[in-house]
Each structure stands twice: as structure tokens, then as C-alpha cells.
Amino acid sequence: MLQNFLEALTITGAQKKLKRVLLTTGAKHYGVHLGPVKCPMVESDPWIEGEGRPPNFYYTQQRILASAAEAAGWDWVVTYPNDVIGVARGNFMNLTTSLALYAAVNKELGGELEFPGSETFYNRFDSFTYSRLHAAFQLWAAFEPKCSNEAFNMVNGDVETWANLWPKLARRFGCKVPPRQFERATPISSQMKLLDKPPFDDCATAAGMVGKIKPGAVEQRIDLIKWSQKKEVKDAWARIAEREGLEKDAFAQATWGFLGFVLGRNYDIVISMSKARKLGWKGYIDSWESLEEAFDELESLKIVPKTK
Amino acid sequence: MPTAIVTGATGILGREIVAALSQDSQWTKIHALSRSQKDKYPPSVQHDKIDLTASAQDIATQLKNQGVEGEYLFFAAYLAKDDEGEASDVNGKGYNAPHLSTVYTERNPPYII
Numbered sequence A: 001m002l003q004n005f006l007e008a009l010t011i012t013g014a015q016k017k018l019k020r021v022l023l024t025t026g027a028k029h030y031g032v033h034l035g036p037v038k039c040p041m042v043e044s045d046p047w048i049e050g051e052g053r054p055p056n057f058y059y060t061q062q063r064i065l066a067s068a069a070e071a072a073g074w075d076w077v078v079t080y081p082n083d084v085i086g087v088a089r090g091n092f093m094n095l096t097t098s099l100a101l102y103a104a105v106n107k108e109l110g111g112e113l114e115f116p117g118s119e120t121f122y123n124r125f126d127s128f129t130y131s132r133l134h135a136a137f138q139l140w141a142a143f144e145p146k147c148s149n150e151a152f153n154m155v156n157g158d159v160e161t162w163a164n165l166w167p168k169l170a171r172r173f174g175c176k177v178p179p180r181q182f183e184r185a186t187p188i189s190s191q192m193k194l195l196d197k198p199p200f201d202d203c204a205t206a207a208g209m210v211g212k213i214k215p216g217a218v219e220q221r222i223d224l225i226k227w228s229q230k231k232e233v234k235d236a237w238a239r240i241a242e243r244e245g246l247e248k249d250a251f252a253q254a255t256w257g258f259l260g261f262v263l264g265r266n267y268d269i270v271i272s273m274s275k276a277r278k279l280g281w282k283g284y285i286d287s288w289e290s291l292e293e294a295f296d297e298l299e300s301l302k303i304v305p306k307t308k
Numbered sequence B: 001m002p003t004a005i006v007t008g009a010t011g012i013l014g015r016e017i018v019a020a021l022s023q024d025s026q027w028t029k030i031h032a033l034s035r036s037q038k039d040k041y042p043p044s045v046q047h048d049k050i051d052l053t054a055s056a057q058d059i060a061t062q063l064k065n066q067g068v069e070g071e072y073l074f075f076a077a078y079l080a081k082d083d084e085g086e087a088s089d090v091n092g093k094g095y096n097a098p099h100l101s102t103v104y105t106e107r108n109p110p111y112i113i
Helices: A002-012 A057-072 A095-108 A131-143 A162-172 A199-207 A224-228 A231-244 A249-253 A256-264 A274-278 A287-300 B014-023 B056-065
Strands: A020-024 A075-080 A150-153 A190-193 A217-220 B003-007 B029-034 B045-049 B072-075
Touching (some): A002 B056, A075 A131, A095 A162, A095 A249, A095 A287, A131 A287, A131 B014, A131 B072, A150 A274, A190 A256, A224 A231, B003 B014, B014 B029, B014 B045, B014 B072
Parallel strands (some): A020 B072, B003 B029, B003 B072
């Protein structure tokens, strides 16, 4: 897509006007989807390629970008957001919407909000990107000379855990977190092992951890795809949507697999903002506040029920 | 006065890039490219219906027909595995103006030259 688009701009002649191209990829650049990663992730980390690793189209895109830039004379910036918090009108498949729908349905079904992901991950770290902060970053990077031909992590600047966020989520949606939620039975759980040679393995020698790095897994105490297919869940959504005049398709179109992955992978995701900060980037937002803002917007778009 | 092209303009990240550009008066023209129906945009933003999965030549024809050019290309389009179905703006609502009040920056907004 990127290649064809750049070629198309050359065909029309519009490429001659280009000064800078800003490409958005993401933290899959570090292989966060493949298993444990070396934390914090920094832009100078070696790419995760070679034997035992699947192809990564982000790498292809960056290589295309760099070589096209060299030929044409414009320069480039790449950003790596992660676990994006935000709203996409008409596209319900994202972390924020799925979280809100999970909570809203659980409120309807009695108000207990069990964490459906990995018990191991519950008190481990994650780094989120607020879509609006990412936009501010892109506008900053567009004009900053020192960003020329550089890639940047782009996350909110804080580090969070679900142990911290889950009670806040429950409170906002009028639910309670069961005090002993991790002792409950898990009739619709799932486990998926990830890559035998996780990204972290590439640092094993230098870090003195050869033989100590185990593959990761996605452990869902409540497999969200199975959960979303339960009759009582679908009926609950239908009641909520009817009562509150919401977009009926929101639930059916949500891809629960994605949320299941984000909550179920059992290793830390810590992403460093040092590179951008050293060049003068000062943007920051508290991840819970950004979630609240996104929830507010979803409410105003009638995708999720009002909580206030 | 800079001009911009944004691909993936209706996506979770692209829509905010379009919004931020449109809120910053120095950007005189913003081309918002997406396959689907447009949101309501302010005057500095022009929606261009573009299918990025087409060949380079086909894309070029689409770009030429709609006069798409710019000095800064914000490429936020992607084909994720779970990106099923067209994004559609069901009722033509414009998106809320983003308020950056809770985005903390020291003194100057980070993207002002």
C-alpha cells in the first residue's frame, strides 16, 4: 500500500512537493505480539527477524520509506504507538470500545466485573497511546528538524497496570471487582502459547540470561470471543442497545480477539519515550484520563451507554 | 503555509491527525483520504475517496482526479487482520473538536514551530 501510494504520487507529480513523510507503524515493531520483549523498548533495539520469526510488514514499510526518501529527496519520520486508546467512528474494533462494551454488559448482567485476561499480567506493566496525543506528536515531529529520518516510540508517558485500571473501569461502569476474582472457576478460559524464540531471546547473551527466557502466552480466564457468543451476553447487549438507543451493530462488530490478546498476554510492555523527550517532546497524558475522555466520546456517539 | 495529505483518515489514529491539523490554522489545505464516506469536515479539509489497495496507476488516477497533493504526508492507513468491513459514517456526524486540555505540555504546545 505504502509503496503503491508513493509510486502514485510520483506518477501524478505530487511527489515533487513532498517535504516529509510521517509513517505510523506500532509496537509490533518490537514483536510485542510474539512474546516477552526486552523492557523498556527503545528505538535502537535490533529488529526481530531471521530464523523462527515471522515476517513483519512494518519492517518492509520502513525499508520502502527509507529507500524512496533517499531517491526522492524528502525525509521521513516513523512513530510506534501501542495499545491505542481512542475512538473510530463506524469502526468499533478497538481496545476502548471493547472494554466499554465488556463493562456495560457485565453491569447489565449483575454488576460484577471479572478481569478476563491473564492473572500474571494483571499486575504487570502496559504502555498506552492516546490517539489525540499521537496526533499532537505527529504535528510536532513534522516540523522538528532533528526528527529527520528517525523512528520514535509514541506512548502516553506513564506506565500502567490493570490492577490499577480495572477498579477504575469497574467504578465508572457501576460494577464491582470481586475481591477474590482469581479464585473463580474458568469454564471458558483459553491459552495460546506464543513464539518459541521470543523477542527477548535476542538480548539473552548480552543480558546474561541465556536459557532463562521462556516463551510467552495469551491466557484468558474468560476467552472474550467465547464470552461474546454467549446467549445471555448477546441478549444483555440487545436490551442495553434498545433501552439506550445505541448502535446495535457495535457489539457484533467488536473484535474480541484483540482485547483478549491485550489483556491476556502475560509479559510486560514498557516503552521508553527518552528519544523523543531528548529532542524536546514534552507531551504527556495520564492513561486513565485518556480512557475516560475516549469513553465520554463513545457515549456521545451512542456506541456505549451513558455512565454519568 | 504547509499542506497535508492524511491516509487512513477515518481510522482511530488518522482521524485525530486530521482533527489536529484542522485545528491548527497554519495548515492551509488538508487532504483526508479514506475509502469510506466522509465525516463532516471544516473548510480546510477536503475528503478524497481513495482505494489504497488498488495498483499504483489506479491510485494515481484517483489522486489526479481529486487534485491530491501536499507537502507533508501522514500515512496512517493499514490493513490489519481484524480490520473487517468498511468504516462508515452512519449519520454524517462531524467528530467532536478535540480538546487538548488534558494533554500536558510545558509552556508551548509541542507542535508549534
